[in-house]
Amino acid sequence: MMQQLGIRALRPGPSGNEKDPNHANYDESKANPYPNIPDALTLDNGQKVTTAKLWWSERRPQIVAALEHDVYGAIPKNVPKVRWSVVAVDHEYVGGRPVIAKKILGHVDNSADPLIPVTIRMTLVTPADAKKPVPVLIMFGRSAFPAPNEPSADELDRINAALKTLLARQDPSLQKVFADHPAYDLAKPTPFVFPQFNADGDPPSTWELIAAGWGFASLDPTSYQADNGAGLTRGIIGLTNHGQPRTPEQWGALRAWAWGASRALDALKADPAVDGSRIGIEGVSRYGKAALVTMAFDQRFAMVLVGSSGKGGATLLRRNYGEAVESLTGGEYYWMAGNFLKYGASDATFGSKNPGDIPVDSNELIALCAPRLTFISYGIPEKGDAHWLDHQGSYMATVAASPVFTLLGVKGLGVSDDYHTAQMPPVNHGLLTGNLAWRQDDGGHTDAPNIKYFIQWADQHFSATAPEKHAAQ
Numbered sequence: 001m002m003q004q005l006g007i008r009a010l011r012p013g014p015s016g017n018e019k020d021p022n023h024a025n026y027d028e029s030k031a032n033p034y035p036n037i038p039d040a041l042t043l044d045n046g047q048k049v050t051t052a053k054l055w056w057s058e059r060r061p062q063i064v065a066a067l068e069h070d071v072y073g074a075i076p077k078n079v080p081k082v083r084w085s086v087v088a089v090d091h092e093y094v095g096g097r098p099v100i101a102k103k104i105l106g107h108v109d110n111s112a113d114p115l116i117p118v119t120i121r122m123t124l125v126t127p128a129d130a131k132k133p134v135p136v137l138i139m140f141g142r143s144a145f146p147a148p149n150e151p152s153a154d155e156l157d158r159i160n161a162a163l164k165t166l167l168a169r170q171d172p173s174l175q176k177v178f179a180d181h182p183a184y185d186l187a188k189p190t191p192f193v194f195p196q197f198n199a200d201g202d203p204p205s206t207w208e209l210i211a212a213g214w215g216f217a218s219l220d221p222t223s224y225q226a227d228n229g230a231g232l233t234r235g236i237i238g239l240t241n242h243g244q245p246r247t248p249e250q251w252g253a254l255r256a257w258a259w260g261a262s263r264a265l266d267a268l269k270a271d272p273a274v275d276g277s278r279i280g281i282e283g284v285s286r287y288g289k290a291a292l293v294t295m296a297f298d299q300r301f302a303m304v305l306v307g308s309s310g311k312g313g314a315t316l317l318r319r320n321y322g323e324a325v326e327s328l329t330g331g332e333y334y335w336m337a338g339n340f341l342k343y344g345a346s347d348a349t350f351g352s353k354n355p356g357d358i359p360v361d362s363n364e365l366i367a368l369c370a371p372r373l374t375f376i377s378y379g380i381p382e383k384g385d386a387h388w389l390d391h392q393g394s395y396m397a398t399v400a401a402s403p404v405f406t407l408l409g410v411k412g413l414g415v416s417d418d419y420h421t422a423q424m425p426p427v428n429h430g431l432l433t434g435n436l437a438w439r440q441d442d443g444g445h446t447d448a449p450n451i452k453y454f455i456q457w458a459d460q461h462f463s464a465t466a467p468e469k470h471a472a473q
Helices: 053-071 153-170 173-182 205-211 230-234 237-239 253-269 286-297 325-329 338-344 362-367 389-405 449-466
Strands: 007-010 082-094 098-106 119-127 134-140 215-221 274-284 303-306 345-348 373-379 437-438
Touching: 007 338, 053 286, 053 338, 053 389, 082 119, 082 153, 082 205, 098 173, 098 253, 098 325, 098 338, 119 134, 134 253, 134 286, 153 173, 205 215, 205 449, 215 253, 215 449, 230 237, 230 437, 237 274, 237 362, 253 274, 253 389, 274 286, 286 303, 286 362, 325 338, 338 345, 362 389, 373 389, 389 437, 437 449
Parallel strands: 134 215, 134 274, 274 303, 303 373, 373 437
Antiparallel strands: 007 345, 082 098, 098 119, 119 215
């Protein structure tokens, strides 16, 4: 990619170890070398956006185009179709409540390149006693049955008897082994394990969703695009490129993970147990970035919970605090479009570029979610949500995005719109009255302590107004 772009050298990213000579900056007085960020409500020609019509017809498409070209990449036109199938259904209990769990696979058509198989793995869990379709939160992460319904004691006895008979038939000497150890069973019930409660004592997030009458879908993004650079010639990116390297404007892993979430939404909208107008997306850390990208580009999603997303997510790219643009261009470059590398270049045929040259910033990414329900979540450094993530930079971006929500007829963050002077609210003090929300909890690198606030906040908005509907971007 560096050769394609004419880049000879990249600036090294800062170290996360504060004892290293090249440690990241954590001095707020040095955090804003480019103090003015692009205005989401100013057209490229300098004209102010004062109407919703102008936002939808001109400004939003401009931001989308810039983010695609310079930051996250564009989805190719030739992405193959996905065929979904339910391969297993299990009746389980989550938090003591009966649920129906479905293992669902998305089979991507790889007839053009049979050597590059791509399958999307997802598990959908909905309340078994629901009287009507339920809201569903797609959660980036491991896809598996949450509480598999195991055979009863009598069924396990039958299984063990059959296994012993088959093994003894294959190896008659095992008859004596089984006779000497009559209490030994080959198949045993899974030992009871106490559930992992949140640090604040709350039940697991999935329990809270089911208890609130919601469903959830665990979507494994690495099942269709690996979280590494070597995977760029495999997975859905490699399949669309026939196993060849990307071109500079093409998508990186964040956009590919978002594409998979959109295909998951396709499948969920066809499920009668799911309220297709109330499907959301959630993720933490790199998956928090992917959740925000998903929501920004696909307007069919009704809500998003963005957990501890940092650079490439909700945090301003122009901020010099913790993780830097150079951390991405020289490290997780595969998350981004190839063109993004230009902004970490120190020596190139075009000279050099820096974060101040990026034509867009994360406030505009957040603005693309308007007017839909958008919740930005963080923890605290003392519990492991590191300074590296630049919580203040994310709050500034959220404040700067708020006027777009207001323009589109909904309440934004409900605070001053001046991001230059914006200070984060106290920990555990949420801004949860508008369609754009912020809350920093006293937990770590997880959004679990904010799940209950997210559910209550979303339910209040759903009961007050019908979700906005716009064509998918």
